[in-house]
Amino acid sequence: MDSLIKENLLQIQEDIAPCKSNIIAVTKYFEVQKMLDAYDTGLRDFAEARVNDAIVKINSLPDYVRENSKFHFIGHLQTNKVGKVVKFFDFIHSVDSLNLAEKISKTALEQNKVQKVFIEVNFAQDDNKFGYSEDLLYKEFPFIKELEGLEILGLMSMAPLGAEENFLYSLYSKVVSVQKDLSEKYSLPMKETSMGMSQDYIIAAKCGSTQLRIGRKLFT
Numbered sequence: 001m002d003s004l005i006k007e008n009l010l011q012i013q014e015d016i017a018p019c020k021s022n023i024i025a026v027t028k029y030f031e032v033q034k035m036l037d038a039y040d041t042g043l044r045d046f047a048e049a050r051v052n053d054a055i056v057k058i059n060s061l062p063d064y065v066r067e068n069s070k071f072h073f074i075g076h077l078q079t080n081k082v083g084k085v086v087k088f089f090d091f092i093h094s095v096d097s098l099n100l101a102e103k104i105s106k107t108a109l110e111q112n113k114v115q116k117v118f119i120e121v122n123f124a125q126d127d128n129k130f131g132y133s134e135d136l137l138y139k140e141f142p143f144i145k146e147l148e149g150l151e152i153l154g155l156m157s158m159a160p161l162g163a164e165e166n167f168l169y170s171l172y173s174k175v176v177s178v179q180k181d182l183s184e185k186y187s188l189p190m191k192e193t194s195m196g197m198s199q200d201y202i203i204a205a206k207c208g209s210t211q212l213r214i215g216r217k218l219f220t
Helices: 005-014 032-042 051-060 063-067 077-089 097-112 134-144 165-185 201-207
Strands: 022-026 045-048 069-071 090-094 117-123 151-156 192-195 211-214
Touching: 005 022, 005 032, 005 201, 005 211, 032 051, 032 063, 045 051, 045 134, 051 069, 051 077, 051 192, 051 211, 077 097, 090 097, 090 151, 097 117, 097 134, 117 134, 134 165, 134 211, 151 165, 192 211
Parallel strands: 022 045, 022 211, 045 069, 069 090, 090 117, 117 151, 151 192
Antiparallel strands: none
């Protein structure tokens, strides 16, 4: 077991207490051995952003690790990669258009699978990020929720780099508020929220994030 990862995990858990947010190990910049070390500490959720590299890693894992882990795709997803992502990943965090949702739906049905997804939002209107604006989300959500083969778990958000604390609290609170509003409006129990990374996971957890995507803070 990698003692550094264990120490970092304990520190993260202490930082977010009493919140019980799930910690997803973001392994996109790390080798397979780091995934194995993280698994040995008790982590079972792993996130990748580059499809082909991720598939190589997943296939390289021992059977017992692969079969007892959950894999999250967190990168921008192009429609021509949907088939591979649906096949190898349990969760997709980056559904950012109706067109993409429709493609995932079609592919999931072809693979006899219900794909768990998060809808990515960009309420900060950050040009460097993908995701729905609030207006477009409300416009297209009714169509996405009707697609077969999808289970919408909730919303996903990334904050702009260097954002100040007050901005982060405001942004993440808004994401949670909009998710609650959509859940109530459409009687859809979206209970998961994917927010928070190494630089802002404490604030995200305080705002109600149930899924924290952490790489650097965990592995270095």
